[in-house]
Amino acid sequence: MSSPSLVTPAPAVEPIPAPPSVIDRLIAVVGERNVIREPVDLRTYECDALTSFRAAPSVVVLPASTEEVAAAVRIAVDAGMPIVPRGAGTGLSGGALPVPGCMLLGLSRMKRILEVNLEDGWIRVQPGVINLDVSKEISAAGYYYAPDPSSQSVCTIGGNVAENSGGAHCLKYGFTVNHVRGVRMVTAAGEVVDIGGPVLDGPGYDLLGVVVGSEGTLGIVTEVVLRILRKPEATRTFFATFPSTDEAGNCVSEIIGTGIVPAAIEMMDRLAIQAAVAATGLDWPDVGAALLMDVDGCTAEAEHTSEVAVRIARRTGALEVRVPKNDDERMLMWKGRKSAFAAMGRLAPNYIVQDGVIPRKDISRVLGEIARLSQERGLRVANVFHAGDGNLHPLVLYDARVPGEEHAAEEMAGEILRICIRYGGSITGEHGVGADKAPYMAEMFSDADLDTMAKVRCAFDPGTTFNPSKVFPTPRLCGDRPGPYRPHSTELAGLADRG
Amino acid sequence: MTAAAEILEELATARQERPSTLAEAAEVLRRADRDGERVLFLGGGTELALGTPPSGVEVILATEQLERVVEHAPLDQIVTVEGGVRLASLQDLLARSGQMLALDAPWAARATLGGLVATNAFGPRRTRYGSIRDLIIGISIVRADGTEARGGGKVVKNVAGFDLPKLMVGSLGTLGLIATVTFRLHPRPETERTVLFSDLDADAVRQVVLTLREAQLEPAAVAALVREGGDDLGVRFDGRFELGVRFEGFEAGVRQQAMKLLDLATRQRWRAESLGAEIARAFWARHDDARESPAGFRAKLAAQPTDLERVANAAIGSLFTALEVPRCVVYPVLGLAFVAGEVRVPGQVAAAVTAAREAVPEGSVVLHAAPAEVRAAVDVWGRPPAALPLMKAVKQRLDPARRLAPGRFVGGL
Numbered sequence: 001m002s003s004p005s006l007v008t009p010a011p012a013v014e015p016i017p018a019p020p021s022v023i024d025r026l027i028a029v030v031g032e033r034n035v036i037r038e039p040v041d042l043r044t045y046e047c048d049a050l051t052s053f054r055a056a057p058s059v060v061v062l063p064a065s066t067e068e069v070a071a072a073v074r075i076a077v078d079a080g081m082p083i084v085p086r087g088a089g090t091g092l093s094g095g096a097l098p099v100p101g102c103m104l105l106g107l108s109r110m111k112r113i114l115e116v117n118l119e120d121g122w123i124r125v126q127p128g129v130i131n132l133d134v135s136k137e138i139s140a141a142g143y144y145y146a147p148d149p150s151s152q153s154v155c156t157i158g159g160n161v162a163e164n165s166g167g168a169h170c171l172k173y174g175f176t177v178n179h180v181r182g183v184r185m186v187t188a189a190g191e192v193v194d195i196g197g198p199v200l201d202g203p204g205y206d207l208l209g210v211v212v213g214s215e216g217t218l219g220i221v222t223e224v225v226l227r228i229l230r231k232p233e234a235t236r237t238f239f240a241t242f243p244s245t246d247e248a249g250n251c252v253s254e255i256i257g258t259g260i261v262p263a264a265i266e267m268m269d270r271l272a273i274q275a276a277v278a279a280t281g282l283d284w285p286d287v288g289a290a291l292l293m294d295v296d297g298c299t300a301e302a303e304h305t306s307e308v309a310v311r312i313a314r315r316t317g318a319l320e321v322r323v324p325k326n327d328d329e330r331m332l333m334w335k336g337r338k339s340a341f342a343a344m345g346r347l348a349p350n351y352i353v354q355d356g357v358i359p360r361k362d363i364s365r366v367l368g369e370i371a372r373l374s375q376e377r378g379l380r381v382a383n384v385f386h387a388g389d390g391n392l393h394p395l396v397l398y399d400a401r402v403p404g405e406e407h408a409a410e411e412m413a414g415e416i417l418r419i420c421i422r423y424g425g426s427i428t429g430e431h432g433v434g435a436d437k438a439p440y441m442a443e444m445f446s447d448a449d450l451d452t453m454a455k456v457r458c459a460f461d462p463g464t465t466f467n468p469s470k471v472f473p474t475p476r477l478c479g480d481r482p483g484p485y486r487p488h489s490t491e492l493a494g495l496a497d498r499g
Numbered sequence: 500m501t502a503a504a505e506i507l508e509e510l511a512t513a514r515q516e517r518p519s520t521l522a523e524a525a526e527v528l529r530r531a532d533r534d535g536e537r538v539l540f541l542g543g544g545t546e547l548a549l550g551t552p553p554s555g556v557e558v559i560l561a562t563e564q565l566e567r568v569v570e571h572a573p574l575d576q577i578v579t580v581e582g583g584v585r586l587a588s589l590q591d592l593l594a595r596s597g598q599m600l601a602l603d604a605p606w607a608a609r610a611t612l613g614g615l616v617a618t619n620a621f622g623p624r625r626t627r628y629g630s631i632r633d634l635i636i637g638i639s640i641v642r643a644d645g646t647e648a649r650g651g652g653k654v655v656k657n658v659a660g661f662d663l664p665k666l667m668v669g670s671l672g673t674l675g676l677i678a679t680v681t682f683r684l685h686p687r688p689e690t691e692r693t694v695l696f697s698d699l700d701a702d703a704v705r706q707v708v709l710t711l712r713e714a715q716l717e718p719a720a721v722a723a724l725v726r727e728g729g730d731d732l733g734v735r736f737d738g739r740f741e742l743g744v745r746f747e748g749f750e751a752g753v754r755q756q757a758m759k760l761l762d763l764a765t766r767q768r769w770r771a772e773s774l775g776a777e778i779a780r781a782f783w784a785r786h787d788d789a790r791e792s793p794a795g796f797r798a799k800l801a802a803q804p805t806d807l808e809r810v811a812n813a814a815i816g817s818l819f820t821a822l823e824v825p826r827c828v829v830y831p832v833l834g835l836a837f838v839a840g841e842v843r844v845p846g847q848v849a850a851a852v853t854a855a856r857e858a859v860p861e862g863s864v865v866l867h868a869a870p871a872e873v874r875a876a877v878d879v880w881g882r883p884p885a886a887l888p889l890m891k892a893v894k895q896r897l898d899p900a901r902r903l904a905p906g907r908f909v910g911g912l
Contacts, residue, residue, distance in 0.1 A: 119709060120803045120834070142713075164658045177662065178633050187889070194885045199862045200630075200833055201619070201801045204884040204909045205674075205893060209632055209665025213658050233715035253574060259597065259686030259749075297717060298759075301752025357654045361574035389656040390575075426657035433659055444659055445649075452640075452648035452897070453661040459892035471660065 015042045015056035016101045022079045026061055029071040034109070036060035045104050048089040048096040052410075053435050055097060057084065057104035064109045066184060066192055066222040073220060073465075074190035076103040082468050085216040087127065087159030090151045092353055093434030095163060095215045099469055105220060107158050113137050114223065122181055122198050124225050127158025131165075134226060143228045146173040149430070150338045161221050164213030166430035168264040168337070169294070171388035173229070175430070177212040184223035185211065188461040198225055210456060215432050216467040218460040232296035235263065236306035237330045240318040244288035245269050245383070247317035249363040251291060252387045254312045256360070260305045262388055263294040266337050269367075271347060271382035272395070276336040279343030284336065287319060291387070292337050340384040341395065348380065348397035350406065352413045355431040356420035360390040369419050370394055377412050379405070391429035392420070418443065433471045442473040454478075503547040503868065510539065513556050519564040521581070521639075521647070521678045528676065529645030531558050537902045538643075540672040542583065542614025545606040548797075548868035549618060550671055550907040551879050560676065562613050568592060569679055570653070577636065577653050579681040582613025598684045601628035603720075605790045613677035619669030623720035623745070623786065626832045628685065631668050637681030638664040640674070643898040647678065655683045666893070672904040673912050674897045688719070688747035692757045693779035696742040696764065696771045698726060701811035703769065704740050708804060708831045710763055711744065716756050719747035722786050723829040725815070736819035738811060740829065743782045789826040794839035796822060796848060796869050800855065802862035804834040813858030814838075821851035834862070845872035852877045880909045 018037060026035045036042060037059050046054045058081065063069045076083045085105045086096040098104050110126035113134070117123070118141055123134060131152040134145040148167035149155055155165070161183065166175045173179075182196030196208040211218050242248040248267050255262065268276065268290050277284050284290065291313070295305040310321050324330040344351045358366045367383060374381040380397040394416050398409035417427045417440050427433070427440045441450060450472060457464070458478030469475050518524040531538050536557040541547075562583035569579040573596040580589060586600075587607040593599050603622030604615050614620075616638075621630050628634065637651035640663070650663025667677055696707060704723050711718060723740040744760060746753045757773050764771035774782065798818065802810045807829070815838055819825040822840030829836040842848045852873070855864045866879045884890070887910045894901070894912045906912075 117803075119805045121712075164662075166656060166658075170656065174629070174633060175656070175658075177665070178629060193889065195889075197861070199801050199803055199859075200835060201669075201799070201863070202884055203863055203865055203880045204886065204912075205670055205890045206619075206632060206665045206668050207886055207889055207893070209662045209668065213662055230712045230715055232717075256576070257574065259689065261686070297748075298715065298752050298756050300755035301748055304749050304751040357656050359572060359575040359577075359654060361572065386656070390654055391656045424652070425654050426652050426659045428659050429654075429656040430658060437659075441660060444652075448646050448648045449650065449660070452642065452646070452663065453650065455896040456661050456663070456666065456893060459896045460889060 015039050016058050018058040018081070018103070019079060022075060022081070023059065025075045026059065026072060029075070030061055030063050030068050034062040034064070036062070045086065045098060045106070048086070048091040048094060050092050050094040050097070050434070050436055053094045053097045055100050057098035057102045060104045060106055062106045062109050066186065069105065069220050069222050070186045070190050070192055072103065072105060073186050073188070077188065077190060077463065077465055083220070083465050084467050085158070085162065085220050087156035087162070088130070088154050090155045091159060091163060091432060091434060092355065093428065093432040093436045095432050095434035095467070095470060097435045108156070110222065117198070118143060118228070120198060121228055122225050123228050124223060125157055126223060127156060127161070127221050129157045131155050131157060131160055134228075138228055142231050144231055145179065145226055146229055147176045147179055150341065157224050157226070158221055161212050161224055162214065162216045163430070163432040166386070166391070168266055168386060171265065171386065172261050172263045177209060179227045180208060180212050180224060181227055182225040183208065183211060183221045185219040185221050187219050188463060188465050196225070215434060215471050217457055217471055218466065220466070232302075234299040234302040235294055235296040236302045237292070237294050237324050237333060238306065238310055238313070239322045239333050240291045240313040241285055241287040241320045242289040242291070242318055245367050246364050248289035248291050249367070249387070251313050251316040251318065252363070253361060254316055255293075255309050256388065258308060258312070260295065260309060262309070263296045264386070265291060265293040265388040267291055267383070267385055267387040268337065268340060269383040271380060272340050272384045275343035275347050275382060276340050278346040279339045280332070280336050282332065282336045285320070292333055337384070341393070344382060344395050344397065347382070348399060350398050350400045352396040352398070352409055354392070354394045354396065354413045354416050355428050356392050356417050356425060357429040358390045358392060358420050358423045358425035360388070362423050363387065363390060366392070366419055366423060370416060373412060373415055377408055379409055379412055386429070389429070390425065414440070435470055438469070438471055438473050441471065503544065505871070506547050506552050507544075509552060510556055510559060513539070513559045515559050515561060517561045517564050521565065521641070524560065524565065524676060524678060525641045525645050525647050527558070527560055528641050528643065531902065532644045535900065535902070537905055539904050540613070540617070540676055542611035542617070543585065543606065543609035545610045546614065546618040546620070546867065551874070553904045553907040555905065562611055565678070571596070573598060576684040577655070577681055578684055579637070579653060579679055580612050581679050582677045583611050586610050586612060586615060593684060594687060597687050599687045600682050601634060601685045602631060605787065612680050616668055616677050616680055617670060617672050622790075623722045623830065626721045626830065627717065627719040632665050634682050635664045635668060635680060636683050638667055638677065639679045640667060641676040641678050643675065643900070643903050651681065653681050671908045673894060673908045674903065690750050690753050691719070691745055691747040692753050693743050693745045693774045693782060694757050694760050694771055695774050695782055696769055698770055699740050699742055700738050701740065701808040704742055704829070704831050705805060705807045706767070707742060707744070707769065710767070711760070714759060714763055716760060718744045718756075720745040721830065721832045723831055724785055724789055725819070725827045736816050736825070738816070741782070742831070743786070786828055789828045789839070790837060792826070792839070794868060795841045796873065797837060797839040797867040798852065798855070799865045799867055800836040800838065800859065800862065802834050802859040804831060806834070806859065806862075807831055809858055810836065814855035814864065817851040817854040818848075821847040842870050842873060845870060845876065849873050849876035856881055883910045
């Protein structure tokens with residue numbers, strides 16, 4: 001495999017201009033103002049929330065309908081241009097990173113809620129709808145949309161579908177894929193196809209399961225049917241502090257071992273707590289670890305499980321257990337947790353958000369390994385994570401002004417992924433592979449595994465038009481015969497080289 | 500003769516392979532690839548009649564000896580099994596750790612996990628826990644060319660790479676052999692209680708479902724059975740159901756929810772009672788009978804839950820009229836139902852299938868078992884799905900020579 005990129009690439013070169021004929025055809029479809037082609041404007045789109053990779057697209061198209069998306073796809077395919085879809089650009093793995101010479105399809109204008117069916121429990125939306133706006137739409141009726149990534153007030157459903165986004169509450173309620181009933185998608189042939197729909201168990205392959213989480217490599221989703229849930233009768237929350245992550249980890253294991261399925265159970269270590277305090281002014285103490293847990297369901301069940309969990313926390317060495325007195329206090333606790341990433345800016349000038357998964361029972365050992373690594377490399381690591389499902393978010397802190405420190409931080413973030421793989425976990429629990437982790441796919445999966453996935457990709461997109469050079473460690477063309485990997489044309493041109 | 504027996508007879512001339520390791524299974528497939536042989540995978544044989552009988556099968560690869568539990572990590576609440584492990588024996592093993600696979604599919608003593616995944620089987624617990632696609636987290640397959648590949652992993656949260664596990668769910672042996680499967684597990688509930696509504700029409704069943712949701716109740720299983728409204732001549736369909744609502748979990752929550760539901764039922768004047776353990780078992784045994792007893796004809800209906808009245812009257816009603824000893828289970832929260840029975844006049848049953856399909860234009864009616872005469876008159880799968888061209892492309896990439904269960908699946912996949 002090619003080794004992961006360890007340095008921030010130099011600022012992107014000037015965008016490769018799109019052919020005038022392409023621009024004219026696009027303007028005819030979406031109108032002048034929705035075709036962005038001035039180099040200075042294109043720069044806005046040169047990265048997503050993973051800012052260490054940058055490349056300007058040749059043109060940005062902002063369609064407003066499925067038909068406009070289909071027309072734009074056909075224009076790009078005719079011109080041999082790769083297509084990179086983009087939602088709100090909040091992704092942390094470079095999934096919306098343009099490839100040089102590409103048409104970037106921005107779906108932010110497609111933000112209408114099309115149909116609400118409370119009785120059958122679904123809602124049909126366009127991909128540019130913001131995650132939280134789905135819940136807002138149905139909140140008055142007592143319903144909500146369960147997946148809740150920390151960025152839910154800005155990220156879009158289309159991006160959630162591409163990344164199979166999770167969130168703190170997916171421990172009990174599942175990920176985006178468990179909440180998508182159907183999609184309307186524009187294929188690489190520029191055709192519109194419905195996959196799944198409100199009714200369960202349509203005959204045929206579960207293509208929906210593959211499309212969700214395919215990171216924009218299989219098609220452009222233009223409508224989504226989401227499952228919506230009735231709000232639970234009661235939610236009980238507690239915040240508990242511990243001397244170290246060891247005790248907190250044991251507490252999590254014991255709670256789950258008693259048969260409780262918490263709605264969410266989040267852990268923060270000392271640095272993460274400090275950052276949350278600095279950002280929100282919460283009166284959390286300076287301790288080695290903290291847990292924030294939600295249980296929900298009917299009132300009697302929530303009370304019972306909450307009491308049991310609090311008892312376990314005390315028994316496993318909690319220093320203090322706080323139960324919010326009202327909803328405002330509860331929201332404040334969660335605000336502390338959800339602001340932890342952004343709050344890191346208060347502890348260090350720069351940081352890398354890592355996303356890896358390990359078997360839950362190994363949490364203490366893995367945190368120990370990360371701590372050792374941190375000492376060896378002289379870089380601080382803050383840990384914020386979804387403890388219930390072993391989804392770690394180590395934040396590697398560094399100062400880019402110190403020569404070599406960024407390099408060391410990236411190297412260390414990579415080492416953490418290798419620890420996850422060694423423990424039988426995953427290189428990503430919710431942020432996606434994107435451009436960032438594509439090289440690590442070859443460490444987690446065998447050639448045959450990747451080849452099988454590539455065959456699926458080729459079934460949808462034989463010309464590898466959609467989001468090339470993402471997910472797969474080595475760009476490849478779709479041959480009709482099985483064979484060795486062949487480099488992608490962009491790679492041959494030296495444009496997609498990872499160094 | 501049941502449809503499955505018919506198919507087995509048809510397949511009697513095929514060579515039987517019973518590999519006892521995954522390496523041997525891969526070798527069987529490599530040889531079949533080299534010799535251009537067509538292959539059918541056989542698990543417990545419980546859904547053999549599902550789909551169009553595959554044509555010209557030369558090799559039957561039976562998974563009965565691939566029955567190892569590869570890993571059970573109770574603390575991580577996951578299990579990895581080989582495809583030939585039977586559901587009931589896995590549940591026995593998991594119960595020792597106070598855990599379960601939240602899959603209560605029919606024929607648990609015979610059905611294998613590989614077969615259950617391949618057929619997307621489910622039972623009443625799907626109401627709360629979702630279907631196999633919501634429980635499966637990893638898979639290893641052997642492709643038509645003998646290549647071993649895996650997707651997903653053994654952690655519940657994982658978005659690395661395409662979701663091959665879900666692609667294999669319901670693929671009916673047409674994409675590859677399901678060699679091992681990894682599932683997430685759930686704690687076994689501390690207790691359970693069933694509330695039975697003994698006499699409801701379809702509209703009332705729908706209203707109970709809405710009431711459950713409005714009242715923020717979270718039942719683990721909800722199933723409606725057609726009431727025994729028959730006389731000596733057999734079961735008639737008079738549009739009335741008995742509805743069982745089962746709560747599972749910790750005692751406090753189960754009790755509160757059952758009481759709340761009874762209270763709501765009284766207010767709505769629905770006849771309902773909380774069943775004692777034995778009577779509850781009897782209700783769920785009737786459910787199991789309706790799902791499992793041998794039948795020459797079995798169909799699965801899917802529609803929007805709120806369409807239940809139309810489904811009951813037009814679809815279930817017409818099938819009941821055409822079938823002998825008909826029976827039916829409805830999962831009203833899911834919008835899914837099974838109707839089974841014996842075929843006396845194939846033409847009538849075929850006409851009833853067509854009528855049922857017309858009644859659920861946005862849904863589907865799939866024949867899980869039907870005699871050849873019925874299958875000749877109506878397509879087993881119904882109207883092809885909109886995404887059939889993409890499905891064909893996936894099949895083409897993974898099994899280009901179309902040697903795995905050729906023609907069995909939707910649209911000749």
